[in-house]
Amino acid sequence: MAEDSAKQHLLSCLEVPQQQPQKLGAAKKRRIRRCKSAPSAEVYCGQNKDCGWIAGSHRTFKSFWPSFQPVAFFFAIYLVVSTTCFYLVRHQLDGKKTNGVLDALYFCIVTMTTVGYGDLVPHSVAAKLLACAFVFTGMAIVALFLGKAADYLLEKQEVLLVKALHIRQKAGKMQMLKEIETNKVKYKFFMTSASLLFLVVLGIFVLLKVERLNLIDAFYCVCATITTLGYGDKSFSTIGGRIFAVFWILTSTIFVAQFFLYLAEMNTEFRQQSLIKWVLTRRMTFVDLEAADLDDDGVLSAAEFVIYKLKEMGKISQEDVAIVMEEFETLDVDQSGTISNSDLVLAQHDV
Amino acid sequence: MAEDSAKQHLLSCLEVPQQQPQKLGAAKKRRIRRCKSAPSAEVYCGQNKDCGWIAGSHRTFKSFWPSFQPVAFFFAIYLVVSTTCFYLVRHQLDGKKTNGVLDALYFCIVTMTTVGYGDLVPHSVAAKLLACAFVFTGMAIVALFLGKAADYLLEKQEVLLVKALHIRQKAGKMQMLKEIETNKVKYKFFMTSASLLFLVVLGIFVLLKVERLNLIDAFYCVCATITTLGYGDKSFSTIGGRIFAVFWILTSTIFVAQFFLYLAEMNTEFRQQSLIKWVLTRRMTFVDLEAADLDDDGVLSAAEFVIYKLKEMGKISQEDVAIVMEEFETLDVDQSGTISNSDLVLAQHDV
Numbered sequence: 032m033a034e035d036s037a038k039q040h041l042l043s044c045l046e047v048p049q050q051q052p053q054k055l056g057a058a059k060k061r062r063i064r065r066c067k068s069a070p071s072a073e074v075y076c077g078q079n080k081d082c083g084w085i086a087g088s089h090r091t092f093k094s095f096w097p098s099f100q101p102v103a104f105f106f107a108i109y110l111v112v113s114t115t116c117f118y119l120v121r122h123q124l125d126g127k128k129t130n131g132v133l134d135a136l137y138f139c140i141v142t143m144t145t146v147g148y149g150d151l152v153p154h155s156v157a158a159k160l161l162a163c164a165f166v167f168t169g170m171a172i173v174a175l176f177l178g179k180a181a182d183y184l185l186e187k188q189e190v191l192l193v194k195a196l197h198i199r200q201k202a203g204k205m206q207m208l209k210e211i212e213t214n215k216v217k218y219k220f221f222m223t224s225a226s227l228l229f230l231v232v233l234g235i236f237v238l239l240k241v242e243r244l245n246l247i248d249a250f251y252c253v254c255a256t257i258t259t260l261g262y263g264d265k266s267f268s269t270i271g272g273r274i275f276a277v278f279w280i281l282t283s284t285i286f287v288a289q290f291f292l293y294l295a296e297m298n299t300e301f302r303q304q305s306l307i308k309w310v311l312t313r314r315m316t317f318v319d320l321e322a323a324d325l326d327d328d329g330v331l332s333a334a335e336f337v338i339y340k341l342k343e344m345g346k347i348s349q350e351d352v353a354i355v356m357e358e359f360e361t362l363d364v365d366q367s368g369t370i371s372n373s374d375l376v377l378a379q380h381d382v
Numbered sequence: 383m384a385e386d387s388a389k390q391h392l393l394s395c396l397e398v399p400q401q402q403p404q405k406l407g408a409a410k411k412r413r414i415r416r417c418k419s420a421p422s423a424e425v426y427c428g429q430n431k432d433c434g435w436i437a438g439s440h441r442t443f444k445s446f447w448p449s450f451q452p453v454a455f456f457f458a459i460y461l462v463v464s465t466t467c468f469y470l471v472r473h474q475l476d477g478k479k480t481n482g483v484l485d486a487l488y489f490c491i492v493t494m495t496t497v498g499y500g501d502l503v504p505h506s507v508a509a510k511l512l513a514c515a516f517v518f519t520g521m522a523i524v525a526l527f528l529g530k531a532a533d534y535l536l537e538k539q540e541v542l543l544v545k546a547l548h549i550r551q552k553a554g555k556m557q558m559l560k561e562i563e564t565n566k567v568k569y570k571f572f573m574t575s576a577s578l579l580f581l582v583v584l585g586i587f588v589l590l591k592v593e594r595l596n597l598i599d600a601f602y603c604v605c606a607t608i609t610t611l612g613y614g615d616k617s618f619s620t621i622g623g624r625i626f627a628v629f630w631i632l633t634s635t636i637f638v639a640q641f642f643l644y645l646a647e648m649n650t651e652f653r654q655q656s657l658i659k660w661v662l663t664r665r666m667t668f669v670d671l672e673a674a675d676l677d678d679d680g681v682l683s684a685a686e687f688v689i690y691k692l693k694e695m696g697k698i699s700q701e702d703v704a705i706v707m708e709e710f711e712t713l714d715v716d717q718s719g720t721i722s723n724s725d726l727v728l729a730q731h732d733v
């Protein structure tokens with residue numbers, strides 16, 4: 032979802048004449064594209080007092096997507112609160128200790144990411160209940176907010192990456208956007224994999240140098256950590272190691288989660304692509320034509336065809352169409368089966 | 383996705399005359415509904431040899447959704463392989479041991495769900511690498527397959543639940559389906575919460591009785607397990623406890639994951655509902671009318687209105703429409719802007 036917001040923004044910046052080769056019905060295609068970019072709306076803006084709605088539309092639309100700053104703010108508050116709590120009960124934690132505040136923060140990160148090494152464990156009732164409370168809230172924050180934030184950042188990186196790749200080829204901006212759109216999940220998947228590889232190597236390196244583990248143990252500890260397995264026989268026990276762990280555990284566990292998420296998305300997308308291809312290439316029968324003919328005039332208009340095919344692809348449901356149709360019938364005051372300017376005047380004057 | 387499959391099936395079984403009160407334009411509404419259930423297609427089936435496509439459409443559509451049996455089969459194979467591997471290296475695992483096979487299975491479940499208590503830890507190179515391999519594959523299976531299977535089962539339960547609730551009220555079946563559709567995620571969320579509560583109580587009970595923990599420790603161990611935290615200071619160490627744990631850990635960790643998933647879905651749905659409401663109630667301007675008018679005839683047909691509003695709601699994108707429009711232009715042989723029977727004959731005869 033955050034993706035669309037970034038794309039929307041980019042699209043509005045890059046509104047340029049379309050350079051794609053156009054086949055039959057080029058005029059019609061361009062007319063349809065106008066629905067999204069709606070330059071005609073801007074032309075009207077000077078004279079039309081209703082125009083505030085259109086600008087408002089963009090504003091309202093944007094506010095529906097999560098933005099990055101409140102997430103970071105919320106997360107910072109959570110960290111401060113939980114670290115303070117665990118600092119206060121630090122004498123009720125068993126295990127290898129280094130610095131009071133660092134241990135509290137480290138325990139908090141190990142708990143919220145559900146790694147749970149067990150190198151520090153609560154032994155009092157209060158500390159145990161605190162851990163229970165913070166693991167649930169921590170999970171929710173990681174799952175609901177941080178994943179989305181990571182997705183949003185990757186989306187931004189992706190645009191930069193594709194831009195950089197295309198500087199030499201001087202491809203049209205619209206073409207570039209199209210390429211991002213088509214390969215969105217693939218790009219994000221490869222970027223996540225690359226970042227993950229870097230994080231794994233970094234983790235092994237630190238475990239070798241700072242924690243003095245051997246290679247197999249370092250690899251084993253990295254795997255056990257990024258998957259949130261955390262057996263706890265190997266973990267970070269030095270001050271330097273724990274400072275590193277605080278950042279590294281959070282980043283790498285989120286990246287592993289995103290890795291699986293994009294893998295699942297690529298799988299879904301692949302299935303969907305096959306479905307779309309099948310829907311588009313299958314023979315249209317007279318029966319289809321009759322079923323798709325919403326206004327029963329014996330022929331299919333472009334819009335009727337689009338709705339029928341999108342329904343077949345599973346992109347929209349009958350409920351979606353039914354909800355909008357109710358609104359259509361309210362606006363179609365003269366019951367002509369179409370909405371004209373006069374319908375609009377009549378329908379919206381009463382309200 | 384699995385949801386739609388179940389619903390689709392139910393819909394096809396329950397196709398009854400619609401009993402909802404119909405306002406203006408009732409005939410039109412009914413005509414549109416026909417697109418999905420398409421009874422007219424069945425009428426034509428006797429005479430039309432192209433009808434195989436329609437039946438085929440349903441078949442192909444179904445095969446796109448994951449079904450339950452292959453997932454269960456795949457999972458069983460995974461369990462057998464991983465348990466065998468860990469059984470072979472059982473002497474290279476440190477910790478509290480009970481029965482060889484049971485410990486291998488228990489270690490395997492604790493690893494694949496990423497609970498990772500650490501009450502059994504690999505100490506040889508081979509065992510460590512095996513654990514690394516199985517945690518990644520196990521995570522993928524839990525995340526990609528078991529979650530979907532759980533979702534599918536909940537969907538089925540949901541239909542039964544709503545049926546049971548409505549037996550007394552004797553509401554129309556269409557109305558029932560509509561209620562399921564509207565409150566889908568809510569129902570699943572509440573069912574997941576109820577199941578989770580049951581699993582938590584069951585877990586505490588077994589830990590009290592079989593593992594002889596006190597109440598606080600039992601609660602703490604349950605929380606640490608279902609969130610996959612698994613510090614490992616409290617875990618299952620008896621034969622009875624481990625037999626129970628094998629089933630209970632797998633079920634409860636999946637339910638917790640589904641719980642967070644539905645929570646996120648409810649949040650998304652709530653945002654989307656507000657957006658839909660806003661899109662439907664906002665004033666339609668002349669500018670909108672012009673932008674939505676695909677065929678440039680100065681008035682909006684029902685289908686044009688539906689596409690414009692669905693795009694505004696973010697349900698479909700410009701790319702979706704553009705892809706289908708290309709197909710439309712191929713089929714519109716006489717370039718009249720509509721597809722008629724003769725267009726179909728001409729377009730599909732060449733192929």
